[in-house]
Amino acid sequence: MYNAYIPELSRSHPKFVQMMDDYKNKKGDFDPNKKHDDDDGKPGKKRKKAKGATELLVKNFGLIQDNLSATGHIWGYSGAVGMVIVSSAVVVMTGFWRILTGIRYALATMGVWWMLFTLPAAIDLRKRAGPPLPGSANLFSYCWFSIKRTFATFAALKHIPNTRNFMMAFFLYTDGISTVAQCGVLFATAEMGMSIPEFLLLCILSPFFAALNMVLVKHLQAKYQIETKSILLCCLYLYTFLSFWGVLGFTKVIGFVYKIELYIFIIFYGGFLAVYESMSRTTFCELVPPGQVSEFFGVYEISDKGSSWIGPLVVGFLFDAYGSVRYAFIYLFLACGLAAYILQYHVDYVQGANDARDKSKTVRMEAIRSKFGVSKKQIQAEIKKRKQLRSSVMSSSGSSAVSGNSAASSMSSASRMSSMSSASTSSSVEDSSGKDSGES
Template identity: 25%
Template structure:
């Protein structure tokens, strides 16, 4: 019996069930993105590196001197460059396999294992911690590439903004719940004999466990599908995937609107990712807050982002996703300026900036994902989303590199944060030039009711 046979069409019910399972991908991976990548890893890595630093406050890798304060930026930079080389191949493989959900879960479990090994980052072994983070970050991105490619398969064009936004809301809610538990351990762990270092390591481990356990839900609920409209390329899976990737790269010129959006996304998302990844070290190193305070602020951001994603989704239904994203980028610029002007140890003002970040964080990212899905030709979802995430995580090295270099040369994080405005301005100007209707036509898709 088919989904549409019998007394009615049950396809909407089946899509809804898969969508509810798919929401938990964001719920699961958000544990790593918030607790590890967003809050704890950078400040803790700096402290570990400081223990290994010489009298000039420098550590060395292959003979190159590194300021411990800049180390997290360089680690993220290397990780994202590696991702840029990996994601497109993963996308090509995903489009040619009928086991997308299995591939997604396998990367998630590998990343969770590497994240769990961060528990053993103690003493002065900053190199071990850096390598484990790079592996976990790479696997997280690969898992999300495959997951996002499933979005067009489980939702219609009119369902995309809502489905993507609810997924982001789930992500921020899940991240917030775990982060609340992390905060309690950081704040009150001393009363039960757990020092700060052990509390950080246990929290890193908790994120890995959370990720590994909750990815089981989408893995069980989403069904695999046969590949569709893939190119006829000879060889095994890996050989065919390289061939498919080469064909897609050559055919990108047939989708100039999608290319323009990808370039715009490269810049504005680079700014977003750098703000997210650098917020904790900016708060601790520049503004003088202790780490558990930054956990509290990040927790506020997570909860506000849940509502922000829903608000942006409703605004997109009325005004169109592109216009709402542009408004969000304008708000990001105001947030960065506010962070630059923020006085030291002024918690109320820091909370105001945190609310601003939360309002635009989930909304801009969720709508960018669903907006781009409209520009993807059928059968190339994973490949195009791999390029999308190459702009997301894979080429976000520009922002972190600028942030790290400005700090290294100035000795302050304030000019580093201010420099990120350029990414939002350039990305916004390029996005304004994207012709949505033309891009949907080039991809051969149907337009939603509001674009």
């Protein structure tokens, strides 16, 4: 659920805070509810100035989101390179003749690695302001609440078709791309006859070029103002071509028939892993209704990890039937090709962003949430009951006042960003944190 932090971190970014101040100065005393047109009906200076300031703010907010997402993947894949090198060293020192023992030590090393690098976030990452989850304070009620919200989110997708279509495409291409990684061991050893040292080199090259190419793409995107969706489509077309190249291997002439081809493949395959992951989540950020970031990213992760079993299952059936792992490339070709088609022709990103913030659609989605018992009004009513119950049994020692002051301080801090939400996402941070709290 760390993906859901990106919009909040972007709003709190020092550069964006400064941009907010500049935006307020440029906007001046413009009131969208008042008439600011000239006598001939054309937009007046105030309206033009306010519109330009808003467009600039929204654009810069998107750039900050892209930058944060890209930087996160650069650090992530850089860490992956280090972990692969350390794990490989553990396996080598254990001895290839005791490969299973070496793998056990490597897995233990990964666990320690995760624990060490999770501590900074666990200690320093601030809790998101907002009321507690409704219902009784027990694990079952929290799990049941999360299940209901998940089903409500899936049901609400029919009102925002562009978001739904994007998730369908994401479901397809993320499974196809991950299938190649999952079946890569079998393909490299069974089809290509690679030794363990050769395969370990592939494992190191993949995250290395993922981090390196993410740095390059991040620079090019900022320099030439390339749209995120265009980069994502380029990634999918590249993976479609790479999978087609693998299918050509059935000719026994070209198509990952030689080991050198596989090394070239891993440079491009690994090189765009971080890119497609980063561009996917920042694109999805724009298609999410305000105040529902965590629950929609929960569905996003379900689409990601929930599809990871389909590709290996299909490839497993094909391997049993035909005795070749190369059929994984057929699945990758179909998955990425179909996903690219959906994104190209069935996802309108501008309309999708507008739909996610359209009041009429928001009302209809809220009605669906009410049917599942997870609407904002129902949650707030339950929270109010709990607060009244707490206050009735609390002593007058001032703890209530402290709690109230803390909440007021939290809301005051959050309200600093609310004007940006009106400009770019038509929502306040308070609303976002109120709905999203507790589920990250």
